[in-house]
Amino acid sequence: MGFRVLIVDDEPNIVTSLAFLMRESSYEVRIARNGDEALRVLEAFRPNLILLDVMLPQRSGFEVCREIRDKPAFADMKIVMLTAKGRDLERDEGLGMGADAYVTKPFSTKELMSTVHGLLQSTAPPS
Secondary structure (H helix, E strand, O other): OOOOOOOOOOHHHHHHHHHHHHOOOEEEEEOOOOHHHHHHHHHHHHOOOOEEOOOOOOOOOOHHHHHHHHHHHOOOOOEEEEOOOHHHHHHHHHHHHHOOOEEEOOHHHHHHHHHHHHHHOOOOOOO
């Protein structure tokens, strides 16, 4: 079994692009379109990595990140925050809540994939 990636974003074009990139790297992919759905999906799917948009309906990416980090069972999940908010303040907030990386939109797909691969290499291989 390969690595599992949960994409959490409400923009259809971004979801389509990210899903394509992740599947091209042979990652198993699930999608959530809001913060509440993300928390439900991650319980059952148990992703190795989450691509998490900051601005989401129902619950922000910051809130989702905080909830994930509050659960010891999810301690090993890698979180990459994706956002159009590129100010240092937002970046510091995301990283301070436990995100492993912070990527500003628009992003280079090459750089994003390098970040994803790097984080997953530091993760225990899936069983």
